[in-house]
Structure formats: structure tokens, C-alpha cells
Amino acid sequence: MRKGIFLFCFLLLLSSSLFAHRVNVFAYKEGDKICLEGYFSDGTPARDSKVEVYNQEGRKILEGKTNEKGEFAFPVPQGKGDLKIVLLASMGHRAETSISIGGGLPLQTEKAERVEAKKLGGNEIEKIVEVSVEKAMKPVIKMIEEENRRLRLTDILGGIGYILGLAGVALYFLSRGKK
């Protein structure tokens, strides 16, 4: 039994720096395009994966493949509502996300920004904004990532607890049945 526990701790140690295995897809709007990135949870891009885009009514409107970096971009389609984006990576991995288009507010603010930007000197301002936003977002993103990681360890221990607990319950009932 002690050896078993030893083996167990060894596996736990190995896993502490490692990640869950699933594919994620992340979509965002950039100008008049919708960009998306697919990646496995350990950070490797989901390259050469099939992308399917469905409109609000559930009809497939677009199909494509991600590039070497796991990215894919397509022009914002006509219409309103939520687009469903499905990423089919190899070996049965699948992820989906949705992004809303044609809603009044986001587009309008974007236009307003454009006008402003032109007045103030075009692309440079846009770049400056982009860089500073990225800078400001970094600690937030990092925090979220760390949070995810910590949750994972409790999940691992929780799962083991479930299994051992179930075994305990089974043994309890079996030993009661004997008496």
C-alpha cells in the first residue's frame, strides 16, 4: 500500500505542471473580420483543423481550415444574432464558441472610434490604443490563467477523493451485509 501511495504522489508531481487535454476556441472581432484561434489547453495551436460557422438559424454558412498557428479569419457576414463557431480538431476533439454580430452597439462604437482616429492621425493612434490595452490586460489574463491552474489541482484531488470515497461506501455496505 505504501508503494501504491508513492506511485500516486509521483504521478501527482508529474501532473502538477501539466494541463488538461482539450481543444479551446477563442473568437473575437477585428474590424470587419472575425478572427478565431484554436489551441489545445497546453498551448499548442490546433493547426489544420476544420472550422464551421453556423448562423442564428443553425444553417452552416461557412467552412474553412485553421492555418499553421491555429488561426482562421473570415469577413463578418450579413445579418444579426449569434454566430456559432465550431472547431473540429483531429482525433475527435471539438470545441465551440459563439460571437454576436450586427448588434447595434459594438459596431457603432467601432465606427465612432474610427472617425476619431482619423482626426487624430490615423493608424498610429489605433496602434497606441492597441498596445496600451494589451499592456493593461496582461495582468488580468495572467490572473485568470493562474486561477484556472489552481482550480485544477483541487479538481484533481477532489476526483481522487470521490473515487476513494466510493470505494469506502462500497466496502462499508459489503461489510454490513456480512454480519
Next chain:
Amino acid sequence: MHISEGILSAPVLLSGAGVTMVGTALGLRGMKEEKIPRTALLSSAFFVASLVHVPVGPSSAHLILNGLVGILLGWAAFPAILLGLTLQAALFQFGGLTTLGVNTMNMALPAVICYFLFHVWVKNKSPALAGIAGFLAGFLGVLLSGLMVALSLVFTGEYFRQVARLVIIVHLPIMFIEGVVTGFIVVFLRKVKPEILEG
């Protein structure tokens, strides 16, 4: 190896669930009291093993340990793996609840096959032979699982040979690692706790 939700068609899901139900019933029926702690231990090992990642070129794969689970548990590999996969789906979003049946079948059936092929050999008097049997069980467990994943995906329109080749290439290092790990564990168990291999 975990097939996500929303990929497979209903007939594939149902037949996977059916096989898993039969296997689990067989495993539970044959499970004696003294086998429960062992089943729980291997179920947790299986649960944790899939968090151990091995980067392979563009993709990455993780340990499965179904060969080890198989030779130590026999049919009880079904309930052990089903439980491990349920928790992985609930806690890590590996695979999914609807694909639980298919995923369990894909990993537990090779485990049971490894049991029938190798459980006599891991008890062999010669430690070298037992170690080799362990290696083969670990290796074959992953290989067969890969083939079963490819087979499950055939019905979604993916070509068997293409998927099978991909799955197997990605898991080639895993097969060797699991072979070595399983081989060592078998040799080790024979020394410190030979009765565990009798089951």
C-alpha cells in the same frame, strides 16, 4: 483519446454505451470485496494519468495506463475506467457525458484484451518475461485504444486509415512510455506484492 461531445452519431454513442454497460456489469459482478481497494487505486491512477502530457510534434498526447489497469483488474477495468472518465468529464471537460460510453469502451475493451493476453505471463517465474509481458500490455493497450478511436470516428466521415495513422503516430511515444512504465510496475509488484497479480 477522449472523443468530444457533438461529434459522433447516435448509433455509435448507443453501441458504445451498450458495450460499456455490459462490461461494467461483468466487472461489478466479478468484483469481490478484497478487490475494491485495488480497483479504486487503479481508477485514481487512471484518472490522474491523463493529466501527464507528452508533447509530440504539433500535437500532444497523454498517458492512459489502460494496459496496466487491464492486467491488474480484468473485467473490473470497465467500472474503474468508467468512473475515472466520468470524473474527468465532470471536472476537466475531457470528452463529455454523452460520449462516456464510447470513450469507456475505447479504453476499457483494450484493457480487458490485455488482461486475457498477458495476465498469465505477468505471473511467470522469470522476471524478464513478466516485464516483457507488462511492456507489451502497456504498449498494446494504447495501440488498440487508438484503433478503436479511429474506428469510432469512421462513421463521422473521417477516413479510417487517415485517422488511425494520425492517432497512432501521435501516440507512438506514449505506447513506449506506457510499455516501460507498465513493465517496471509489473516487475516491481512481483517483488513486493506478488498476490496482487493473481487476481
